[in-house]
Amino acid sequence: MIDLFIIKVGGNVIDNPALLQTFLGKFAAISAKKILIHGGGKVATRIGDKLGIESKYVDGRRITDADTIDVVTMVYGGLVNKQLVAQLQSRNCNAIGLTGADANIIPATKRPVKEIDFGFVGDVRTTELNTAPLISLLEGGVTPVFAPLTHDGKGQILNTNADTIASSLAIALSKKYNVRLIYCFEKKGVLSDPNDDNAVINLINKEIYQQLMDQKVLSDGILPKLDNAFGAINNGVKEVLIGHAEDVLSNTTATVAGTLIC
Amino acid sequence: MIDLFIIKVGGNVIDNPALLQTFLGKFAAISAKKILIHGGGKVATRIGDKLGIESKYVDGRRITDADTIDVVTMVYGGLVNKQLVAQLQSRNCNAIGLTGADANIIPATKRPVKEIDFGFVGDVRTTELNTAPLISLLEGGVTPVFAPLTHDGKGQILNTNADTIASSLAIALSKKYNVRLIYCFEKKGVLSDPNDDNAVINLINKEIYQQLMDQKVLSDGILPKLDNAFGAINNGVKEVLIGHAEDVLSNTTATVAGTLIC
Numbered sequence: 001m002i003d004l005f006i007i008k009v010g011g012n013v014i015d016n017p018a019l020l021q022t023f024l025g026k027f028a029a030i031s032a033k034k035i036l037i038h039g040g041g042k043v044a045t046r047i048g049d050k051l052g053i054e055s056k057y058v059d060g061r062r063i064t065d066a067d068t069i070d071v072v073t074m075v076y077g078g079l080v081n082k083q084l085v086a087q088l089q090s091r092n093c094n095a096i097g098l099t100g101a102d103a104n105i106i107p108a109t110k111r112p113v114k115e116i117d118f119g120f121v122g123d124v125r126t127t128e129l130n131t132a133p134l135i136s137l138l139e140g141g142v143t144p145v146f147a148p149l150t151h152d153g154k155g156q157i158l159n160t161n162a163d164t165i166a167s168s169l170a171i172a173l174s175k176k177y178n179v180r181l182i183y184c185f186e187k188k189g190v191l192s193d194p195n196d197d198n199a200v201i202n203l204i205n206k207e208i209y210q211q212l213m214d215q216k217v218l219s220d221g222i223l224p225k226l227d228n229a230f231g232a233i234n235n236g237v238k239e240v241l242i243g244h245a246e247d248v249l250s251n252t253t254a255t256v257a258g259t260l261i262c
Numbered sequence: 263m264i265d266l267f268i269i270k271v272g273g274n275v276i277d278n279p280a281l282l283q284t285f286l287g288k289f290a291a292i293s294a295k296k297i298l299i300h301g302g303g304k305v306a307t308r309i310g311d312k313l314g315i316e317s318k319y320v321d322g323r324r325i326t327d328a329d330t331i332d333v334v335t336m337v338y339g340g341l342v343n344k345q346l347v348a349q350l351q352s353r354n355c356n357a358i359g360l361t362g363a364d365a366n367i368i369p370a371t372k373r374p375v376k377e378i379d380f381g382f383v384g385d386v387r388t389t390e391l392n393t394a395p396l397i398s399l400l401e402g403g404v405t406p407v408f409a410p411l412t413h414d415g416k417g418q419i420l421n422t423n424a425d426t427i428a429s430s431l432a433i434a435l436s437k438k439y440n441v442r443l444i445y446c447f448e449k450k451g452v453l454s455d456p457n458d459d460n461a462v463i464n465l466i467n468k469e470i471y472q473q474l475m476d477q478k479v480l481s482d483g484i485l486p487k488l489d490n491a492f493g494a495i496n497n498g499v500k501e502v503l504i505g506h507a508e509d510v511l512s513n514t515t516a517t518v519a520g521t522l523i524c
Contacts, residue, residue, distance in 0.1 A: 047336075050312070051312050051313065073340050073344050074309075076340070077343075078335050078337065078341060078343070078344075079335050081340070082363060082419055083335070087417045089413060090415060090416050096365040096395070097364050098359075099344055101344055102358040103399075133402055133404055137365075140398055142365050142395055151347075151348045153351060153352060154352050155348050155349045155352035157345065
């Protein structure tokens, strides 16, 4: 019996007002304990541009320099997070907006400089999460909403991948709860044919995953998500569900739209 | 015996890096339960200017239009709040950053339009504060840090005076704790001579306040703070202390620098 839903929603939903409202309505309607982790969307880039802060990329990967960490702290931790909280409150969901710095829930380490200096990017110290304040909030009927930010314990906020925050929280909380981790993205699920949006694979376990890898049918984009999913499953999370934001919250218990990984 | 310190620090401290570090060191060192409420400082104006959002005033009072509420949500609720949290964490103070929207702690009403339309400014619904999640955090050893933002319960974030948030929290929590409310500002305390920075009145009670009013020795700027202070005292708060950020946290129990109101 799943008793905690941990749901990650990406920038594609944050940036789409109609889809966001549908999503928030379905999220608020989940009666079980739940946590939301949100990405940032394009608003950080838009505000950074207006402030004259150039988005920098190396090999297609975004670099978080000193100006950029201020922008994402403002936009993810302030604007996006607090607007989501206020909107959930209006839907009778008692949300509280957090980053990994708050109550030291998600300590991280600034990524070491190797070939690329990613700047103020944090890798989660996965064994050091502090779940006590989170559990206290959940047990009090409060719904945590996380921005994709952590901290280094030395006073510095760090930018951290929202998928990783979701899986780290799911793993840490699986000691206490039966967790379903849900990744909302732009497809209906993991596809057996990247060109057919309806070719959803409903169930993936380790054997099926190996077969799919051998057959090379999976798109490159889905592989990090599946690695993340199996990392969570291997560390105590009961189920991972991957699918479209409109579908995956309709069925919080039995029937499943999307791809269930277990 | 005071068992909860509620401390409001203004923009003059937020804007002064050296003073801020001194303040945070003294704040972190308070071993009793504590809550910090911060103002915004000039960074919101600076970022608003860069974004091409004009600061609007009517009769010297700032108007919070739709663009401005986004800026203060970003800057107060994101940048300033999360940087304070990260810095307190580095000083072994287990801070959590909040707004009044979070966990619906501070519901507010958008100020009605009369002679002036203040825009997205919230007046605290003082009898409706939800202290249960706050008490749960405080009892768990967590230190709440509030940005001067509330919400209307209908999805809208509102800009709210930090002094009022501090006194509202102090009153609501005085049902559970013996509260000292501390206002840090740029003077050493309430002055009997506005031109003499050392003419600090150490103690004000209702009789002394009336005498000072009759003698017309108080500066106009201090009157709203004193009204706020007596409002708190009349509603259950044990003590209010007004003074400079460098002084008022040195003495969390007995001897007092600044002006004590009781």
